[in-house]
Amino acid sequence: MAAAEEENEFYLRYYVGHKGKFGHEFLEFEFRPDGKLRYANNSNYKNDTMIRKEVFLTPAVLKECKRIVSESEIMKEDDKKWPEPDRVGRQELEIVMGNEHISFATSKIGSLVDVQGSEDPEGLRIFYYLVQDLKCLVFSLISLHFKIKPI
């Protein structure tokens, strides 16, 4: 499978978190261009500690992640009209693909109701579903590899 041609640089990072009475609680993961997947989850609730895991993915997995990103068409969106990050929390999605680099930030999204009520429901919906699909992939990878329950 034409691995060499597909080695366009790809980087993806997602963060969701907030600072509250349990300190800075967050979930973050990144796919690096060399295939390394890093996953960090810090919850201080009930004295939970930081989980930090990393593993190298094969190009096949990176390619599937890229496919999910391109099919979502998130790179065409813009966070200009999305809700600003607030005290309830923030989400960040940073992606480098081809010659495009997005670094979006917005508030937490509770449900589709928040999406519908926003100023850019189409764009925010794409973000909302992409994030869920990415989390789903990452949770499967991390839980299969390490046998821990993410989240």
Added chain:
Amino acid sequence: MANIESEAVDFEPEEDDLMDEDAGAVDAADVSPRAGHPRLKSAIAGANGESANRKTKGRGFQEERDSDRQRRLSSRDFDSLGSDGGLGPQRSIEGWIILVTGVHEEAQEDDISNAFGEFGEIKSLHLNLDRRTGFVKGYALIEYEKSEEAQSAITAMNGADILTRNVNVDWAFSNGPSVGPHRRRNLRSGRSQRSRSPRRRY
């Protein structure tokens, strides 16, 4: 299992140092090497010197430096399973994981387990759904206990049809970074050596 956990090794620090330095050079303001880790976006944009040609978009480029962000993922103490340093597929904690892509959106778990069950007992199967449509997202992750089972599944099923859809099958995890064309060659030789060697016992 505890045994395997204790084998956790550091990933290669050289690599990260390189990233940090590259990024530092681009962040011209940060001459001091102790100025902390540049934020990740800088590390990536600067890594291949292409930042000037890249179209950027989003609030992340307008905001002040976030010291938190620099620290979160640049830390060195991430756990990983032990690796022999080779470039073959990596064993997961309870077995070997393969990735199936190109899966038909209407595939059921049975379709996958019927097709892949003949190579060995499937220990886990993740057939994740598209959150918007509710149909299959297009990939499946399968766990076998033995490397040989996973290898047979890859050999037999890569390029095969499931529900009239051509699927690709490959390992999910690798022992090292995937860079350059030499990687594929090593992928093959590295694996068979690994799976044959028994664990040392006292």
